[in-house]
Each structure stands twice: as C-alpha cells, then as structure tokens.
Amino acid sequence: MSTLIEVAGTRLRSPRFWQENGTLAVLLLFVVFATVVSEGVFIRPSNLITILYQASIVGVLVLGQSLVVIAGGLDLSIVAVLILSATVMGGAGSEQQSMMMLGGLPYIGLWPAVFAGFLTAAFFGLINGLMVTALRIPAFISTLATTLLVGGIILVVTGGSPIYYPDPFFTNFGNAKLFDLPAPVYVFFGLAAVVWWLLNHTSFGRKLYAVGGSERASHYSGLSVFVMRLAVFVLCGLCAGLAGFLFLSRTGYISYASGADLLMTTIASLVVGGISLAGGVGGVKHAVSGVLLLAALSNFMNIMLISPHIQDAVNGFVILIAVSTYSYINSEKA
Amino acid sequence: MNPISSPSPDGHRLPRPSTAASVLRFIAGNELLLVWLVLAAAASLVSPFFLTETNLRNILNQSSVLGILACAQFLVVVIGGFDLSVAAVLALASVIFATLAPTAPLAGALLGIAAGASLGLLSGVAVTLGRVTPMIATLGVMGIARGLAFVVAEKSVSVPPALLEPFKATIWLFSVPVIVWLVLAAVLAWMLARTRFGRNLYAIGGNERSARLAGVPVLKRKLSVYALSGALSAIAGLALVGRTSSGVPHVGAGWELDSIAAIVIGGARLFGGEGNILKAMMGVIIYQTVANIMNLVSLNPFYQDIVKAIVIIVVVGVSVMRAARQQGGRS
Numbered sequence: 001m002s003t004l005i006e007v008a009g010t011r012l013r014s015p016r017f018w019q020e021n022g023t024l025a026v027l028l029l030f031v032v033f034a035t036v037v038s039e040g041v042f043i044r045p046s047n048l049i050t051i052l053y054q055a056s057i058v059g060v061l062v063l064g065q066s067l068v069v070i071a072g073g074l075d076l077s078i079v080a081v082l083i084l085s086a087t088v089m090g091g092a093g094s095e096q097q098s099m100m101m102l103g104g105l106p107y108i109g110l111w112p113a114v115f116a117g118f119l120t121a122a123f124f125g126l127i128n129g130l131m132v133t134a135l136r137i138p139a140f141i142s143t144l145a146t147t148l149l150v151g152g153i154i155l156v157v158t159g160g161s162p163i164y165y166p167d168p169f170f171t172n173f174g175n176a177k178l179f180d181l182p183a184p185v186y187v188f189f190g191l192a193a194v195v196w197w198l199l200n201h202t203s204f205g206r207k208l209y210a211v212g213g214s215e216r217a218s219h220y221s222g223l224s225v226f227v228m229r230l231a232v233f234v235l236c237g238l239c240a241g242l243a244g245f246l247f248l249s250r251t252g253y254i255s256y257a258s259g260a261d262l263l264m265t266t267i268a269s270l271v272v273g274g275i276s277l278a279g280g281v282g283g284v285k286h287a288v289s290g291v292l293l294l295a296a297l298s299n300f301m302n303i304m305l306i307s308p309h310i311q312d313a314v315n316g317f318v319i320l321i322a323v324s325t326y327s328y329i330n331s332e333k334a
Numbered sequence: 335m336n337p338i339s340s341p342s343p344d345g346h347r348l349p350r351p352s353t354a355a356s357v358l359r360f361i362a363g364n365e366l367l368l369v370w371l372v373l374a375a376a377a378s379l380v381s382p383f384f385l386t387e388t389n390l391r392n393i394l395n396q397s398s399v400l401g402i403l404a405c406a407q408f409l410v411v412v413i414g415g416f417d418l419s420v421a422a423v424l425a426l427a428s429v430i431f432a433t434l435a436p437t438a439p440l441a442g443a444l445l446g447i448a449a450g451a452s453l454g455l456l457s458g459v460a461v462t463l464g465r466v467t468p469m470i471a472t473l474g475v476m477g478i479a480r481g482l483a484f485v486v487a488e489k490s491v492s493v494p495p496a497l498l499e500p501f502k503a504t505i506w507l508f509s510v511p512v513i514v515w516l517v518l519a520a521v522l523a524w525m526l527a528r529t530r531f532g533r534n535l536y537a538i539g540g541n542e543r544s545a546r547l548a549g550v551p552v553l554k555r556k557l558s559v560y561a562l563s564g565a566l567s568a569i570a571g572l573a574l575v576g577r578t579s580s581g582v583p584h585v586g587a588g589w590e591l592d593s594i595a596a597i598v599i600g601g602a603r604l605f606g607g608e609g610n611i612l613k614a615m616m617g618v619i620i621y622q623t624v625a626n627i628m629n630l631v632s633l634n635p636f637y638q639d640i641v642k643a644i645v646i647i648v649v650v651g652v653s654v655m656r657a658a659r660q661q662g663g664r665s
C-alpha cells in the first residue's frame with residue numbers, strides 16, 4: 001500500500017506527468033467548480049451535450065491546426081477558409097441561394113458543391129504550404145496574408161451578402177441525433193480518432209514529430225521536410241473545410257463576419273491543451289482536452305451570464321497563463 | 335577614433351556612422367523616394383486628381399494613423415519581436431477616449447494611453463518572464479484588448495464635432511494627426527540613432543545573447559519597448575478619433591499586418607537588429623499611396639483586399655529571401 005502511494009507520489013511530482021495530463025486534471029477540477037457555482041446546472045446531461053455540440057466545430061479546427069503546429073508551423077487562415085468553403089457549399093449547392101447571390105456562384109448541385117468546398121479549402125492549404133516551404137515566408141505572416149486574400153474572395157463571390165438558404169440537407173445533418181448526441185459531435189470524435197491513428201500509428205505521424213522537433217535534423221536524416229510541411233497545411237485546410245461544413249449545418253447561415261472569435265478560441269484550446277507552438281510536442285489527447293476545457297469555460301460563462309466580449313478577453317488571458325505555465329513546467333524538466 | 339581599440343567604459347556604445355556611410359544611407363533613403371515618385375507619376379497619368387492638394391492631404395491623413403502604428407511595430411521588430419496587438423490596442427484607446435471625451439477629454443486621452451502602455455507591458459512580461467514567443471503573447475493581448483474595447487463600448491461612440499475642433503486645424507498639407515505622427519517619428523528616429531537606449535535595441539535584435547553578455551539590460555529594455563509600443567498604438571487610436579470623430583471597438587482588423595508590411599517596404603529587417611524608422615515611415619506612405627491609387631481608379635474595394643494580400647506576400651517574401659541570402663553569404 002505504501003509503495004503504491006510512493007509510486008503515485010513520484011509520478012505526481014514528475015513534470016512529464018503534468019505535461020501529459022495537466023489539462024485533464026484542470027478540466028476535472030473545473031467541472032467540479034462549475035457544477036458547484038452554477039448549483040448543478042452545469043452538470044445536467046442536456047448542458048454537457050450542448051458543450052460537446054459547441055466544441056465540435058472548434059474541435060475540428062484544432063485537430064487540423066494541431067497537425068500544422070506539431071510540424072512547427074501555424075495556420076491563422078483557418079477561419080477565413082472555413083467561411084469560404086461553407087460559402088461555396090451553401091451557395092453553389094442551393095439553387096435558390098445561388099440565384100440570390102450578387103457576386104455569382106453558379107448552381108452546381110449539392111454534392112458537387114460540397115466537393116468543391118473541400119477542394120477550395122485544400123487549395124488554400126496548398127497555397128499556405130507553398131508560401132511557407134517554397135518562399136520561406138514565416139507561417140503566421142503568409143497565413144495572415146491568405147486570410148486577407150480569402151476574405152477578399154469571399155466578398156467578391158458573395159457580393160457581401162450572407163448565405164441564408166443553404167440546401168436543407170445541411171441543417172438536417174446538424175440536427176440529426178444518435179443516442180441523444182448530435183451528428184457534428186460524432187464527426188469531431190471520428191476525426192479525433194483518425195488524427196490519433198495518423199499521429200501514433202503511421203510513419204507520417206512519427207516523421208511529423210521529427211520535422212517539428214528539429215527541421216534541420218530531419219532534413220539531414222533524409223526526411224522530405226518540404227513534402228511534410230505541404231501535406232500538413234493541405235490537411236489543415238481540409239479540416240477547415242470540414243469545420244465549414246459543420247458550421248453551415250449547425251447554423252444554416254454563413255457570412256463574411258461569421259466566427260470572428262473562432263481563431264482565438266482555437267489557439268487558446270491548443271496552448272491550453274499543452275501543444276507547444278514551437279513544434280514537435282503534443283497529440284490528440286492534448287488537443288481534445290484543451291478544446292473541452294475551453295468549451296466548458298465558455299459554457300460556464302454563458303450560464304453565469306457573462307458578456308461574450310469579456311470571454312474574448314478571458315481567452316487572451318488563458319493563452320498567456322497557459323503558455324507561461326507550460327514553459328515553466330518544461331524548464332523544470334530540463 | 336577606432337571604437338574597437340578604445341572601448342568606452344560602458345562598453346556597448348556603437349560607432350557613429352562615418353560621412354560616407356551617411357551619404358550612402360541618404361541615397362538608399364532616396365531609393366524609396368524614387369519608388370514613390372514613380373508611383374506618383376503613374377497615378378497622375380491614370381487620374382488627374384492624384385496630384386491635387388486635397389488628395390495629397392488625404393494620403394498623409396490616411397498615413398498618419400497607420401504611421402503611428404508602424405512606429406510602435408518598428409520598435410518591437412527592431413528587438414526581434416512582433417506585436418500583433420497594435421490594432422486592438424488602438425481600438426481600445428479609441429473607445430476609451432471617445433467615451434470620456436464629452437466629460438473629461440484630457441483624462442480620457444491619458445487613460446487611453448495608460449491602458450495601451452499597461453497592455454503593452456503585459457505583452458512584455460509574458461515575453462520575458464513568461465517566456466512566451468512574441469507572436470503568441472501579443473496574440474493573447476490582442477484578444478484581451480479587443481474584448482475590453484467591446485466591454486467599454488458595444489458599438490461605435492461618436493464624439494461631438496465641437497470637441498474635436500483643435501484636431502481639425504491644418505497647416506498646408508499637414509493636419510494635427512499628421513503632425514503628431516511626424517513629430518513622434520522624428521523623436522523616435524533621434525532616440526534610436528543617438529541614445530544608448532536606442533542603440534541597445536539594435537543590439538538586442540542583432541544578437542540577444544551577445545547583448546546580454548555585453549551588459550545590455552535586456553529584460554528592462556524589452557519591457558520598455560513593449561510598453562512603448564502599447565502607448566504608441568493608443569496614441570494612434572486617439573489620432574483616429576481625431577480624424578474620424580468616433581471611437582470604434584471593431585476598427586483596425588488587419589492593421590497589425592499592414593503595419594508590418596509597411597515597415598518591411600521601408601526596409602526594416604523582419605527578424606530584428608536592422609532598419610531605419612524614417613525609411614519605415616516612407617514605406618507607410620508608399621503603402622497608403624498604393625491604396626489611394628486603387629481608390630482613385632475606383633477598383634472594387636473587395637478586390638483591393640486581394641491586391642493588398644498579394645503586395646504583402648511579395649514584399650515580405652522578397653525581404654525574407656534577401657535575409658536568407660545574406661545569412662547564407664556570411665556563414
């Protein structure tokens with residue numbers, strides 16, 4: 001018995017343990033705290049389902065972003081790409097909507113439009129990847145420039161008016177439920193499983209950590225850093241496309257100004273989960289626990305009727321505190 | 335006097351540039367002027383309105399707010415960082431000032447600047463003591479500033495025009511915000527070139543480790559630079575209120591990128607240690623002239639964003655490649 005406690009004690013003192021499980025521990029503590037403060041409202045099954053539902057879009061974005069970040073990059077254009085691909089899916093996939101659009105997206109049928117939406121997302125992922133690898137522009141500048149570019153394209157395509165009437169398929173999908181859980185939640189966890197498999201059970205995943213850990217070492221050990229980088233940006237673009245699909249399904253609406261807070265939430269989720277923005281560190285467990293913690297925090301603030309604008313500020317603080325804490329833990333380890 | 339053979343007691347004063355070097359620098363400065371003249375000539379061919387006094391005043395007015403932001407950004411870039419919070423801090427200061435202007439304009443202005451400086455200091459603390467990379471730290475502060483701006487004012491706050499009379503005065507081409515911008519830029523140029531503080535910043539940006547070993551108080555300097563950047567961004571917010579008569583919580587999305595692009599056009603090195611702030615200001619004017627020309631030929635504003643994105647990619651791409659080539663040549 002005493003040895004068990006000793007073993008537990010050493011594990012709890014090891015920085016590695018906290019790096020792996022710190023966020024989960026904080027999440028559990030937070031759930032207890034929120035339940036007590038909200039007098040039980042927080043822990044109701046209907047509320048927990050709401051949290052998962054709200055987390056699903058951010059979750060898909062974070063999973064895509066985590067691939068880029070593990071490989072040592074960062075993609076700030078995901079929200080713009082999300083909007084553009086949702087615009088393509090909603091605009092070109094609905095005859096009514098496409099006739100109403102000032103800018104002009106031809107009606108091409110629902111499934112071709114969904115395909116075109118994903119293709120668009122992958123294309124801008126490729127553009128990001130090429131700027132970062134071939135032109136060697138720092139990732140955050142090139143992807144911010146892509147944000148501007150894509151934002152302009154959205155305005156040109158839509159003429160500035162939002163998408164109100166996507167094909168009913170989208171909202172039907174968003175409201176579909178299996179065992180009380182909405183379909184987007186399954187998409188999120190399904191993608192998490194795929195990314196987990198990719199990172200832990202394929203050579204692609206192992207190489208990704210190598211590239212993020214040391215680009216030069218990877219290059220000299222014969223890994224094609226160029227191809228890896230390109231691939232993660234394309235995958236991240238595709239995830240943004242998928243998130244666009246989910247966004248349209250959940251709201252039946254998309255506009256140029258949609259999802260303004262998504263980028264901050266995404267980055268906050270990543271760093272809170274303990275994925276180092278320096279690259280080479282982190283996994284699906286980190287990504288998912290970060291997403292859930294931030295979703296729980298935001299839901300709790302909603303229950304307590306705290307203004308959404310304060311929530312932006314809180315996300316900012318959370319980023320600063322989380323990154324500082326992890327850099328402290330990591331320096332302890334060294 | 336050879337500064338290497340006769341180290342001064344403080345040990346980290348850089349040599350004064352020689353006459354030849356300053357002549358060379360003057361020519362290099364004119365290179366940007368040349369670019370502007372070519373742009374201006376092309377623009378006058380396309381639109382007879384370009385070279386009118388009204389339009390030139392417009393360009394300067396439009397440059398003033400971005401110019402002050404670029405001053406803030408320049409200081410941070412010189413020490414090898416980035417400040418993505420400049421535009422959000424500008425928005426926060428603009429709403430603080432606009433909200434308080436009818437009752438206590440001076441207090442509003444000071445409070446705005448103090449808020450900017452504190453948020454800048456917060457970035458600085460996160461970067462130095464928290465060991466957060468500048469980009470993420472200032473991204474976090476960007477969220478905080480933007481959130482606070484919306485807390486102060488949910489929607490745009492307009493200021494009674496009578497209160498802003500003093501801002502509306504102009505001397506020939508120069509309005510008050512433009513004068514504020516030019517004075518700030520001149521003071522910073524003097525500070526960067528002639529004071530120990532300024533030279534320290536270049537040393538930190540060039541090689542932080544060497545700077546620390548040479549006795550530069552890196553921590554203190556970094557904190558001051560980020561605080562200064564916040565305060566300058568806030569001043570840009572006040573200038574914006576002076577120009578547009580309203581404080582807007584959502585104003586300036588993307589301006590942080592504009593400020594980086596403008597100073598890179600002006601020849602600042604993206605990874606620190608090099609650059610001339612006056613040239614960076616010339617970069618701002620060139621950047622705004624391009625925007626102005628797009629307006630004059632009435633290019634669809636939706637396309638203007640696309641053109642801007644392409645300009646940023648090309649300019650920053652060229653700068654990065656040049657930096658890479660320089661490093662390749664040295665090693």
